[in-house]
Amino acid sequence: MKVVVIDAQGAGIGQTIIKRILKEINTDVCIVALGTNAVATSNMLKAGANVGISGEKAICTFLKTNKIDCIIGPIGILCTGAINGEITGNISQSILDIDCIKYLLPLQKHGIYIPGTRNLQIKEMIEEIVMAIKKEFKR
Template sequence: MKIAVIDGQGGGLGKTIIEKIRRELGNTVEIFALGTNAYATASMVKAGANDGASGESAICFCCKNVKFHCIIGPIGIICPNSMLGELTPSIAEAVFNADCIKYLIPISKHGLYIPGVQHMQINDFIQEIILELKKKLTH
C-alpha cells in the first residue's frame, strides 16, 4: 500500500500522521511525504516516511503519476491558496483529481466549518484513518 501524506508550513500534522501510521502499521505500508516546502518534507521524512518530495511541481507530479492507494492531509490540501498560500491552486487540483481516496482532516481554518466534528480531536481523526487503512490491508 502506497500512502501519500501532504502537509505544509512546519509539517507538524504530517509528522504526527506518519508517526502514528508507522507505530500501528509498521513497514507494511510505503509512505511518501509530500511537503509544500522542504522544511515540512524533512520533518515528515524524519518521522518515518520512506521518501519525500517538496514543492508544487513535485506534489503535482506525484499526484498525477504515482499510484497511491490514498492521500492523507488537512482539508486545506484541496483548498487553493490555503496554508498561507503554500497550497497553490495547481496542488489543490492535482490532489482533488488524484485517482485514490483522500482522507481529509477537518482543521478549523480556511473559512470552513464542518458540522458534527467540532468535538473530535486531531488524534481521533488520525486514529479513524488508521482503522480504515488496517481494514484495507486485511482485504
C-alpha cells in the first residue's frame, strides 16, 4: 500500500500521522512524504516516511505519474493559498485530480466549516483516519 502524507510549514501534523501509521499498520506500507518545503519534508522523513519529495513541481509530477492508495493531510491542501500560502493552485488541483481516497483533517481554518463534523482533537482525527486505512488495507 502506498500512502501519501502531505503537509507544509514544519509538518507537525504530517509527522504525527506518519508515526501513528507506522505504529498501527504492521503490514507493508510505503509512506511518501510530500512537503511544500524542505523543512516539512525533512521532518516527515525523520518521523519515518520511506520517501520524501519537496516543492510544487516535484509534488505535482509525483502525483501525476504515480499510483497511490490514499492521500492524508489537513483540509487546507485543497485550498489555493492555504497553509500560509504554501499550497499553490497546481498542488491543490493535482490532489483533486488523482484517483484515490483523500483523508482530510477538517481543521477549522481558512474560513472553512464543514457541517456534521465533530469537534475532535487532532489526535482523535488522526486515529480515525488510521483506523479507516487499516480497514481498507485488509480488503
